[in-house]
Amino acid sequence: MQQTGDQNINILIVDDDRLIADILRDLLSDAERIIDVCYDGASALEGIQRTSYDLIVVDLVMPKVGGLEVLKFAKKSNPDVIVIIITGHASLETAITAIKEGAYDYIKKPWRLEEIKIVAENAIERIKLLRENKRLLQQLQDAYHELMVLKKGKEVKDEKAANINFFSSNMPSLHYLYNYDYDAPASNHIDKLQALSSLRENGMLTESEYKEFKRHLLKSITPKE
Numbered sequence: 461m462q463q464t465g466d467q468n469i470n471i472l473i474v475d476d477d478r479l480i481a482d483i484l485r486d487l488l489s490d491a492e493r494i495i496d497v498c499y500d501g502a503s504a505l506e507g508i509q510r511t512s513y514d515l516i517v518v519d520l521v522m523p524k525v526g527g528l529e530v531l532k533f534a535k536k537s538n539p540d541v542i543v544i545i546i547t548g549h550a551s552l553e554t555a556i557t558a559i560k561e562g563a564y565d566y567i568k569k570p571w572r573l574e575e576i577k578i579v580a581e582n583a584i585e586r587i588k589l590l591r592e593n594k595r596l597l598q599q600l601q602d603a604y605h606e607l608m609v610l611k612k613g614k615e616v617k618d619e620k621a622a623n624i625n626f627f628s629s630n631m632p633s634l635h636y637l638y639n640y641d642y643d644a645p646a647s648n649h650i651d652k653l654q655a656l657s658s659l660r661e662n663g664m665l666t667e668s669e670y671k672e673f674k675r676h677l678l679k680s681i682t683p684k685e
Contacts, residue, residue, distance in 0.1 A: 469584055470511060471495045474504040474518040474530055475546075484517055487573055488580055501525025508534050513541055514587045517580065520547030520554060528557060535562045540590065542583045546571060604669055 471493055475481040481497050488495060496511070498504040501522045508516075508530075516534055520527035531543045545558050548569035555566045565579050660670040 467492055469493045469515065469587060470513045472498065472504065472507060472511075472513045472516045472518075474498045474501065474516065474522070474527070476500055476519060476522040480519075483573070484576065487577055488517075493584075501527070501530050504530050505533050508537050512538055515580065515583055516541060516543045517576070518543065518545055520545050520558075521549045528554070528561065531558065531561050531563055542587060544576075544579055544583065546576065600669070604672065607672060 469490075469492060471488060473481050473484045473488075473495060474497075475484065476499055478499055481499060485495050485497050496507060496513075498507055501518075502525045504516075504518065505525060507513075513534070516530070518527040518530045527545050527547070531545065534541050534543055539562075542564045543562065544565045544567065545563050546567045546569075547554070555568075558566050564583055567576060567579060657670070660667065
């Protein structure tokens with residue numbers, strides 16, 4: 461088992477039926493995915509201790525260590541991991557328990573491979589979205605930190621560059637806020653203020669961050685004598 465790069469999706473498949481486990485591995489294989497397979501729950505627990513998995517597909521009923529134990533252990537190790545439980549021994553009680561313990565989905569037999577693939581692909585898309593959100597939040601935090609440095613009076617040679625550097629061109633939600641045109645029409649200023657309000661409403665800026673960005677933007681567009 462191995463660690464992944466930032467772009468890889470790390471997947472663990474756990475099933476004591478070797479044929480099913482290998483079929484699921486082939487079903488979910490992709491260039492940007494690293495897939496490990498365990499044929500018993502105990503081995504899965506050991507693997508989870510060594511590797512941070514993004515997605516785990518696990519059989520519910522296995523000797524000694526079952527799917528619910530794997531689910532609980534995985535969630536304790538990494539609360540963000542997505543766990544899909546598959547089973548041929550479904551019951552309402554186990555389904556409710558699995559969901560309460562944080563299972564993403566609970567698929568019972570007779571299940572089709574296409575059904576598992578759809579659920580897994582949706583889970584992977586969610587993982588990618590969460591990663592992107594974390595990346596954008598980190599950029600916002602970096603931008604906020606730079607803004608605070610500027611606020612404390614750090615001297616820079618190019619004052620105009622200092623005013624706009626905290627808007628990263630790599631941030632899709634904010635790229636229209638950087639490279640500010642000081643001679644732009646007033647309507648453009650309003651658009652940028654509305655954009656900041658939208659980011660706050662969508663949860664990408666806290667109230668305090670919104671106020672700081674707004675203050676900085678208003679200061680930037682104030683005519684210089």
